[in-house]
Amino acid sequence: MKKLIVIFVAISIIAACKASKKTALDNTDQKALSCPDKELTFNNDIKQIFEKNCTKCHNKNERAGYNFHKVEFVKKAAKSGKLLGAIKHMKEYEPMPRYAPFLKRAAKLDQEYISKIECWIKSGMKE
């Protein structure tokens, strides 16, 4: 009988661990995007992220066809899905940003910035 209880407890613990692991993973996988209440605009909220991280390359020379000093190019990249694909390092997109001069993959943008850009896109890309 004692043995049975031990086995039962062991199984319960294993099951509990598995269950908690699963919810933790689910949370990171499907973490809801939480956007600020205030309206995000390109000029107030987004532009500086691009100026700091992207326009070294994507400027008037239009690397990959983008000059990210200008909102129309940011919108174009966003509409094609390539912008989020690139900054989220999703499969089948070129991971961005890179660093000069060898164009190696640089660290991902801070999650705060990625979310901000995603929220701006979802709220209609106001200028």
Ligand code: HEC
């Ligand atoms: C050091 C230079 C450099 C920096 C900085 C850089 N990029 Fe790029 N980017 C490139 C190059 C070069 C390409 C062309 C793709 C290739 O040939 O690797 C490119 C391509 C892209 C593409 C097209 C991807 C595709 O799948 O077609 C997007 C979108 C993009 N960049 C966005 C960004 C964003 C957003 C940033 C800033 C967060 C950024 N890039 C920073 C050099 C850079």
